[in-house]
Amino acid sequence: MLTDAAKALLHQDLARVAAQGEAFADGVFDAWFAGAADAERLFQTHSFSTKREMIDATLIAVHDLVDGASWLRWDLAAFGARHAGTYEVRDEMYGAYVDAVLASLRGVFAGELGAEREAAWRDALSRIVGAMQRWHHLDEVAEVLARPG
Ligand code: HEM
Numbered sequence: 001m002l003t004d005a006a007k008a009l010l011h012q013d014l015a016r017v018a019a020q021g022e023a024f025a026d027g028v029f030d031a032w033f034a035g036a037a038d039a040e041r042l043f044q045t046h047s048f049s050t051k052r053e054m055i056d057a058t059l060i061a062v063h064d065l066v067d068g069a070s071w072l073r074w075d076l077a078a079f080g081a082r083h084a085g086t087y088e089v090r091d092e093m094y095g096a097y098v099d100a101v102l103a104s105l106r107g108v109f110a111g112e113l114g115a116e117r118e119a120a121w122r123d124a125l126s127r128i129v130g131a132m133q134r135w136h137h138l139d140e141v142a143e144v145l146a147r148p149g
Contacts, residue, residue: 002127003149006120007066013105013117014063020108025055027104028097036096042087058101061128062121065145073141076128080135094129101125123149 002010017024029051033040043051057079064072083089105121106113127145134140 001068001146001149002065002120002124005116006123006149009117009120010062010066010124013109013121014059014066017105017108018059022052024104024108025052027107028055028100031103032097032100036093036100039089039093039096042089058125058128062124065124065127073131073138073145076131077135077138077141080132080141083132084135091133094133098122098125098129 033043061072061076064075102118102121102125105118109117127147131141131144134144
């Protein structure tokens with residue numbers, strides 16, 4: 001489970017990030033595609049509204065993880081199954097996405113992110129993408145989310 005301190009930081013940050021809207025979303029995809037041509041290729045035939053949907057889903061997953069929402073495991077299992085099965089996403093592509101979200105957060109917070117907040121975000125995002133990759137083992141999905149912080 002995330003620590004209470006991490007939950008409090010993420011709770012504060014989520015409102016601020018959501019208020020940035022497009023700037024945050026653009027920052028993620030700019031940082032991601034600058035270094036991940038394999039991921040960019042998978043999006044080439046898709047519209048930006050789907051990319052924005054992905055950013056919103058990522059922020060909602062962080063929010064649900066902070067809140068301990070019981071349905072998060074099912075959402076992430078479904079996302080993971082669709083990503084692996086329909087979009088041909090490979091497990092090793094998830095790390096670069098987490099790095100890109102962090103890069104965009106640094107931009108949005110303009111030097112105020114700091115090591116503690118960054119660690120809280122990395123912890124939450126790593127759990128979320130780790131759980132997505134266990135979509136074929138639902139018992140492991142729940143275990144990844146609840147691991148001691
Ligand atoms: C926190 C991690 C992620 C979350 C929560 C997430 C969530 C989503 C959501 C909600 C969609 C919209 C369509 C749907 O519901 O299936 C989507 C689309 C997509 N995602 Fe992700 N995603 C994540 C990471 C990734 C990664 C690492 C890749 C690697 C390339 C990826 C590739 C795609 C592609 C290609 C689409 C477009 C599908 C289409 O338009 O047909 N996603 N994602």
